[in-house]
Amino acid sequence: MPPSFKLWLGVGVFAVLQTGLPAGMTGKFPIASAALAAEGGEGGEGGEAGLTLPQSYALGSQEPSDYSYDAAPQIEHYIRHVHDSYAASAKMARRLRGAITEFLAAPSQATLEAARAAWLEARPAYLVTETFRFYDGPIEELEARINAWPLNEGFIDYVEGAPESGLINDLSRSIDLATILAHDQVTDEADVTTGWHAIEFLLWGQDLRPDGPGDRPFSDYLEGQGNNDRRRDYLRLVTDQLVADLDALAGAWQPAAADGYAARLRAMPQREALGRILNGMAILAGFELMAERLAVALDSGDQEDEHSCFSDNTKVDFVYNLKGIADVWSGQGAAGRGPSIRDLVAAQDTALAARIDALFAVAETHVAALGDPWDQVLAAPENSPERLAAEQAVLAFQDLGAGLRDAGAALGVLVVIPAS
Numbered sequence: 001m002p003p004s005f006k007l008w009l010g011v012g013v014f015a016v017l018q019t020g021l022p023a024g025m026t027g028k029f030p031i032a033s034a035a036l037a038a039e040g041g042e043g044g045e046g047g048e049a050g051l052t053l054p055q056s057y058a059l060g061s062q063e064p065s066d067y068s069y070d071a072a073p074q075i076e077h078y079i080r081h082v083h084d085s086y087a088a089s090a091k092m093a094r095r096l097r098g099a100i101t102e103f104l105a106a107p108s109q110a111t112l113e114a115a116r117a118a119w120l121e122a123r124p125a126y127l128v129t130e131t132f133r134f135y136d137g138p139i140e141e142l143e144a145r146i147n148a149w150p151l152n153e154g155f156i157d158y159v160e161g162a163p164e165s166g167l168i169n170d171l172s173r174s175i176d177l178a179t180i181l182a183h184d185q186v187t188d189e190a191d192v193t194t195g196w197h198a199i200e201f202l203l204w205g206q207d208l209r210p211d212g213p214g215d216r217p218f219s220d221y222l223e224g225q226g227n228n229d230r231r232r233d234y235l236r237l238v239t240d241q242l243v244a245d246l247d248a249l250a251g252a253w254q255p256a257a258a259d260g261y262a263a264r265l266r267a268m269p270q271r272e273a274l275g276r277i278l279n280g281m282a283i284l285a286g287f288e289l290m291a292e293r294l295a296v297a298l299d300s301g302d303q304e305d306e307h308s309c310f311s312d313n314t315k316v317d318f319v320y321n322l323k324g325i326a327d328v329w330s331g332q333g334a335a336g337r338g339p340s341i342r343d344l345v346a347a348q349d350t351a352l353a354a355r356i357d358a359l360f361a362v363a364e365t366h367v368a369a370l371g372d373p374w375d376q377v378l379a380a381p382e383n384s385p386e387r388l389a390a391e392q393a394v395l396a397f398q399d400l401g402a403g404l405r406d407a408g409a410a411l412g413v414l415v416v417i418p419a420s
Helices: 003-011 072-105 109-132 139-147 177-182 196-204 228-252 261-267 270-300 314-330 341-348 350-368 374-379 385-410
Strands: none
Touching: 072 109, 072 196, 072 228, 072 261, 072 270, 072 314, 072 341, 109 139, 109 196, 109 270, 109 314, 139 196, 139 228, 177 228, 196 228, 261 270, 270 314, 270 341, 270 374, 270 385, 314 341, 314 350, 314 374, 314 385, 341 350, 341 385, 350 385, 374 385
């Protein structure tokens, strides 16, 4: 692995990527100074709960005419896009719940495969929403419960060599929602008890095979055998919680609500609202994907650092995370294309907008070229074609994050990308 990769992973502090800020503006903002050790896991994905947000996303200027655009159409379109995206994710999670209900009603290999397929089908609708993170939005209170990883499987259920491990097999504790939530990431951030990856583990089990995903037997869910009833209850409860949390996010972004986050975003000065939008995009690309999900895993070579390791769905995660960022850039939404961040940037700097378009195209090319399943990429030798392709994707995400930071500077918006 190139030395630069090791450098990215060895610092473990937050910093401002200062290139592209207007002259005299660097080093003047109250951003986070430290607190994320880059160990390949972040419990809540990316550690944003420890990130001190800027007091203001608006860059200062001595020229009254600077940044005199109107972003109201873009902000309104973003609000509706976020709401529609969370609503779509909740809808897919309800379909997943239906498939799990059918599986629990009649456990068999066929119904288990149908439940797994429903998880895979539901996942992209959530992945595109991850660009709505990394600021003070409603997701920050729920993200660790929805999508935390990596997950210590043995904290939930049996694992190889420990047949009695986990809450499911601890008969001193009841299996109810209060117990599950009370034990979520309390003493260790990997002790995840809820969310997409808990459900994934419960459906697939550990991935112990080099040539495929986990292979939990459907017999784990036959009624009345061993601790199966506790496992059945656990799967049902965490699936219900996922649906409830996604419904809550859609509700929090309801465009017509007088007291929701949509109203709050509309009421902000436009560059404060744009700062949130652009930081969500840039941090997902230039830190979360670049470092936490790609470079960390490549550095360790450990399948535990793979995002969706039980189902071997990690390449899909990369594809749809990038799509979520690209949709906000281009103004794509459920109802079609609308006023976009790209439009705003192009009005200020046509060449910059074209450069960022090219960065998206490069990132999409390198993500498409990633090996699949991802755990086989991690197991590939140094300098192998699989690893070299993945390293190119790391660089593409780094460049894309920097390009989005430059877009912020063109709009008079501070973009702060953590440096791992």
